[in-house]
Amino acid sequence: MKRRQFIRTAALGTAATGLAAPLYAQGNRTLTMVSTWGRGLAGVDDSATFAADRITAMTDGQLTVDYRAAGELVGAFESFDAVTAGQADMYHAADYYFSGQHPAFPFFATVPFGMTAQELNNWYYHGDGHELHNELASIFGLKSFLAGNTGPQSGGWFNKEINAPEDFRGLRFRMPGQGAEVLGKLGASVQNLPGGEVYQALSSGAIDGTEWIGPWADEAAGFQEIADYYYTAGFHEPGPALTLAVNLETFESLTPGQQAVIEQTAMAGNMYTLSLFMKNNAAALGRLQTQGVQILSFPDAVWDAFGSASQEVLEQYRDDPLYAKILDSYQASMRDSAAWIETSERAYATQRDRILGI
Structure with missing residues (x-):
């Protein structure tokens, strides 16, 4: 969709919700943050709250x-449109929810057989990742920062065992991002x-299974009450990042100091959320x-x-030049990081666990 057409459509859609423009009072600014997270969702809502509270505190209330x-203001998947249209100031989300806007957004959350949290940070902070994120985000009038990571996510909850690829045929399953496209190719x-x-x-039977995040968030969501089988390793989200994106x-329009606070808050939130x-x-x-x-x-x-x-899913969008550019940078960085981690951290962990009986 062309940029001008997208903005016009998004503005009309958010105008209908009765959103107001950001408020300004006595030289201070109130910035509205929307998110894709329901209030109280373990970990992800904590991450968004962390960002909001720290920005407010570190600017002494200037922001x-x-x-x-x-x-509470817009629906979960309307947050992108609200910020792009200027009806909210920032969103906290996983960018794979917005792959319909551009297929490259999942690289800044996670992709199937992609990077771990550490590998993603290597690319983002010391490679091309952040620059490419903002090259993509700027098309939609955004400035984006990684602001969290859940660590490796689980394969999901099922009401039957998965013994062969054929078991996915006809299975009604909840999954976002490119992982959903993978399961679609297997017949789900x-x-x-x-x-x-x-x-x-x-619980209603509208779906047969779901992935969410991992044991802590999944337990809090209560999935153990309604599903018997839990696959703890998944292919789809090995280290998914969360994004703080600002109109x-x-x-x-912010001062350089206020911009720095947002950037540093996002970076701190990245570590805080992963550790949590x-x-x-x-x-x-x-x-x-x-x-x-x-x-x-x-x-x-x-x-x-x-x-x-x-592999089929990852390659299917290569005809988009920006997607191809991001994919190639992402995979090159992943290969470099993996080569060192395999011979150092993983080798050490294997021996440590063997000797200590962990």
Whole structure:
């Protein structure tokens, strides 16, 4: 969609919701943050709240961030349009939710068989990642920063075991991003539901299975109450980032110091959120097991099917020059990082765990 047409359409859509422009009072500014997260969703809502609170505190109230969770001002998947149209000032989200705007957005969240959190940070902060993120974001009038990471996400909750690729045929499954396209190639009927709607869809039978995040957030969501089988390793989100994106005109109207606060808050939020999830997942997994959840791993044949379909999905948009540019940069950085991590950190962890019996 052309930029001018997109802005006009988005503005009309958000105008109908009765949103007001940002408020200014006594030299201070109130910036509205919307998100894709329902209020109270473990980890992700915490991450958005962290960003809003820190920006407000670090600017001594010169910038007051009014955080509105999904559904409080706009719907979860309307946050992108609201910020692009200037009806809200910033969003906190996973950018793969916006692949319909451009297929390259998932690289700044996660892609199938993609980077771990550490590998993504290497590319983003010390490679081309941040520059490419903003090259893409600027098309839509945004200034974007990574602002969180959940760490590796689980393969999902099912009401039956997955023993072969054929078991995905006809399965109604909730998954966002390019991972959804992969399962679609395996015959699944995939839906992209906001996090706040997943429990109801699974409990009502509207879907047969779902992925969400990992043991801590999944336990808080209550999926163990309605699904018996939990696959703890997934192909689709090995280290998904969260984004804090600011309307570009709003960002450029801020002082250099205020801009720096937003950038540094996002960077701090990236580490804060990753640590939050990684700290809580192990204990939550133990609790799930005591509640009778069967913890499983996909068989190799299923992993192979995931891999083949993932390559097809990743390559299908290569005719878009910007997508191809981002894909090539992403994969080159991933290869470089993996070569070192494999011979250092992974080798050490294997020996440590063997010697200590972990």
